[in-house]
Amino acid sequence: MNRKATILIALVSFAGILTLSFEARPVKASTTWNYTLYGRGIGSPLGWGFTNDSISNPGPAISVNQGDVVNLTLITLDGAAHHFVVDYNGNDAADVGEPDSGIFTGTTHFQFTADLNGTFSYICAIHFTTMRGGFTVVPEFPTVVLLPIFILSTLLVAVAMRKHSGKFQTN
Numbered sequence: 001m002n003r004k005a006t007i008l009i010a011l012v013s014f015a016g017i018l019t020l021s022f023e024a025r026p027v028k029a030s031t032t033w034n035y036t037l038y039g040r041g042i043g044s045p046l047g048w049g050f051t052n053d054s055i056s057n058p059g060p061a062i063s064v065n066q067g068d069v070v071n072l073t074l075i076t077l078d079g080a081a082h083h084f085v086v087d088y089n090g091n092d093a094a095d096v097g098e099p100d101s102g103i104f105t106g107t108t109h110f111q112f113t114a115d116l117n118g119t120f121s122y123i124c125a126i127h128f129t130t131m132r133g134g135f136t137v138v139p140e141f142p143t144v145v146l147l148p149i150f151i152l153s154t155l156l157v158a159v160a161m162r163k164h165s166g167k168f169q170t171n
Contacts, residue, residue, distance in 0.1 A: 030113070032069040035062060041127030042078040048122075048133050052077055059122070059133030066117045066140045072110045074101060081105050083125040086135050088116060092128040100125075 037059065038052045048059025055077070064070055076082050084101035085094045094100045099112035103126070117139035124131035 030067045030069055031065065032071060033062075033064050034071045034073075036073040036075065037084070038075045038077055039082050039084075039124060039131055040077045041082060041124055041131050042080050046127070046130040048124075048131055057130050057132060059131070061134040061136070062122065063136040063138065064114045065138050066114060068114050068137075070099075070112055070114055072101070073107065074104065074110060075107045076105055079105065081126060082131070084110060085123055085125045086112075087121045087123050087128075088118075090121065092123060092125070094125045 036050065037048045038050075038055060039048050040046055040055050045055045045057075047055045047057030049055035050060050052075075054060070062070075072084065074082070074084050081103050082105070083094060083103045084099075086099040087093075088098045089095060099110075099114075101108055101110040114137040117137045120135045120137075121132050122135045123133075
């Protein structure tokens with residue numbers, strides 16, 4: 001068997017073993033995050049906070065991984081109606097497909113899955129200028145993407161080595 005065929009068989013075998021190891025890897029379980037946000041759209045101070053003494057505008061930043069479940073306990077401190085929304089498109093309104101608590105007064109519980117990665121604002125759709133904060137969903141990097149990248153880089157290295165070694169051979 002010539003050297004080229006040996007290298008090709010070794011690369012294909014290695015790629016097969018690597019593929020099996022990726023397929024055998026379990027999918028990462030989502031994490032559940034529990035947050036309590038206190039809100040005030042009337043009075044002072046205005047905004048959101050993790051405690052009733054930490055309200056600010058913008059409110060506290062929230063960061064989760066894509067696929068995580070977010071449980072929110074939303075508490076109003078001003079007796080007014082509020083409407084929590086993760087504003088995916090930045091239009092300061094509640095739109096179809098965006099995490100949306102609906103209008104509430106007092107205390108409400110709201111759960112959603114963070115399925116769209118990116119950096120967004122969370123807002124009160126009623127008091128959107130004074131009640132907002134940052135909401136980041138970090139994408140999960142799929143490990144299967146690494147396989148084609150690794151195989152391609154291995155092949156490029158093998159080709160480069162083959163060309164390089166040919167320059168120094170004497171016949």
